[in-house]
Amino acid sequence: MTHPRHRLDDLIHSPVRLSVMSALRHADAVHFGLLRDTVEVSDSLLSKHLAALEAAGYLEVTKGYAGRRPRTWYSLTAQGRAAFDAYIAALREIVDAAAPPAGSGE
Amino acid sequence: MTHPRHRLDDLIHSPVRLSVMSALRHADAVHFGLLRDTVEVSDSLLSKHLAALEAAGYLEVTKGYAGRRPRTWYSLTAQGRAAFDAYIAALREIVDAAAPPAGSGE
Numbered sequence: 001m002t003h004p005r006h007r008l009d010d011l012i013h014s015p016v017r018l019s020v021m022s023a024l025r026h027a028d029a030v031h032f033g034l035l036r037d038t039v040e041v042s043d044s045l046l047s048k049h050l051a052a053l054e055a056a057g058y059l060e061v062t063k064g065y066a067g068r069r070p071r072t073w074y075s076l077t078a079q080g081r082a083a084f085d086a087y088i089a090a091l092r093e094i095v096d097a098a099a100p101p102a103g104s105g106e
Numbered sequence: 107m108t109h110p111r112h113r114l115d116d117l118i119h120s121p122v123r124l125s126v127m128s129a130l131r132h133a134d135a136v137h138f139g140l141l142r143d144t145v146e147v148s149d150s151l152l153s154k155h156l157a158a159l160e161a162a163g164y165l166e167v168t169k170g171y172a173g174r175r176p177r178t179w180y181s182l183t184a185q186g187r188a189a190f191d192a193y194i195a196a197l198r199e200i201v202d203a204a205a206p207p208a209g210s211g212e
Contacts, residue, residue, distance in 0.1 A: 003146045005121040015111040015119065015200075022203045040109045088201060094121075095194060097128045097144075 004093035011056055012087045016041055017049050021058070021076070021084045029062065029073040050074060058083055110199035117162055118193045122147055123155050127164070127182070127190045135168065135181040156180060164189055 012021055019039045024030055030038075036046050053059045058080030062073045076084065118127055125145045130136055136144075142152050159165045164186030168179045182190065 001146055003125060003144065005125045005145065008121050013119075013121065015114050019109060019111045019200050019203075022200050026203055038109065039111065040107055091197070091201075094125050094128050095197075097125075097132055 004090040007086065007090040008094075009083055009087045009090075011052065011058070012084060014049070016045065017053060018087075020046075020049060020053065020074075021080070021087075024059070024074060024076045025081065025084050027075075029075040031066070031071045031073050033071075035074065053080070056080075056083075110196040113192065113196040114200075115189055115193045115196075117158065117164070118190060120155070122151065123159060124193075126152075126155060126159065126180075127186070127193075130165070130180060130182045131187065131190050133181075135179040137172070137177045137179050139177075141180065159186070162186075162189075 012018055016039060020035060023035060023038050032043075032046070032050075035050075036043060039046065041049075050059060050061075054061060057077060060075050060077050062075070064071060064073070118124055122145060126141060129141060129144050138149075138152070138156075141156075142149060145152065147155075156165060156167075160167060163183060166181050166183050168181070170177060170179070
């Protein structure tokens with residue numbers, strides 16, 4: 001099986017998780033509220049998707065305070081960055097697929 | 107709702123359909139057997155996905171012969187090309203998302 005679709009990580013392909021991973025790929029750490037507002041998703045749905053990504057080892061979670069408000073930050077692990085980059089590479093291969101070999105219109 | 111994930115066409119996002127649409131975007135027409143071999147999918151699954159794309163108005167189907175062998179060709183309609191290009195634009199916006207605004211790590 002050589003078609004790049006076989007290398008599309010299902011866990012990342014979901015639109016919400018892809019959006020979360022993309023947001024985190026471009027930042028050191030993002031807190032829950034900002035992720036929610038950026039991706040425009042409910043607290044409960046975001047929690048569910050973050051838990052799936054954390055269970056896969058793609059996310060690191062840090063709890064702390066901003067002033068007196070408790071906050072939870074998320075960042076990609078090295079494994080998460082590698083998985084995201086591999087996903088993007090597979091996606092590019094699919095989308096930039098050269099025309100099928102001569103004879104396609106036979 | 108302004109996050110680009112809301113503009114990801116579900117019909118195209120499925121890995122097999124994305125692969126089919128990508129292959130067709132780069133060719134005038136592709137016959138069933140070549141699509142199947144390119145995307146590496148069973149006849150029955152490919153038929154199902156092609157029917158969904160045709161029902162959405164994204165595909166045009168042409169039946170004919172290559173020598174004495176019956177063949178069915180598929181090509182994107184103008185609507186299909188527009189939908190694919192809009193999907194790719196939304197995907198690029200998600201993936202190339204700038205870092206969230208300052209304060210992301212607060």
